[in-house]
Amino acid sequence: MILKTDEDFDIIENKKIKLISVIAQIYNVDILDAVENLLLNSKTDWWTTISKSEQIAIDEGLADIKNGKVLSHQNVIQEVNKKFKEL
Numbered sequence: 001m002i003l004k005t006d007e008d009f010d011i012i013e014n015k016k017i018k019l020i021s022v023i024a025q026i027y028n029v030d031i032l033d034a035v036e037n038l039l040l041n042s043k044t045d046w047w048t049t050i051s052k053s054e055q056i057a058i059d060e061g062l063a064d065i066k067n068g069k070v071l072s073h074q075n076v077i078q079e080v081n082k083k084f085k086e087l
Contacts, residue, residue, distance in 0.1 A: 005072075005073075007073075023035060
């Protein structure tokens with residue numbers, strides 16, 4: 001997720017707080033070791049784990065963002081509400 005608004009920042013901060021809370025309640029060393037390994041020692045680049053078509057779609061989306069071809073969440077909701085009034 002690319003941060004564009006304060007709402008995006010809040011979403012990420014809330015996710016981090018929830019994760020911290022969950023981790024704080026773990027009393028199993030094996031699980032804590034696994035979480036630590038995942039967060040600190042992972043060398044796998046997620047980009048190499050997705051398909052070529054997914055990579056192309058991401059690149060196209062990033063180009064759209066760079067070129068200002070974006071809609072705010074609010075605008076998308078308004079468009080959907082216009083199109084699907086019965087929802």
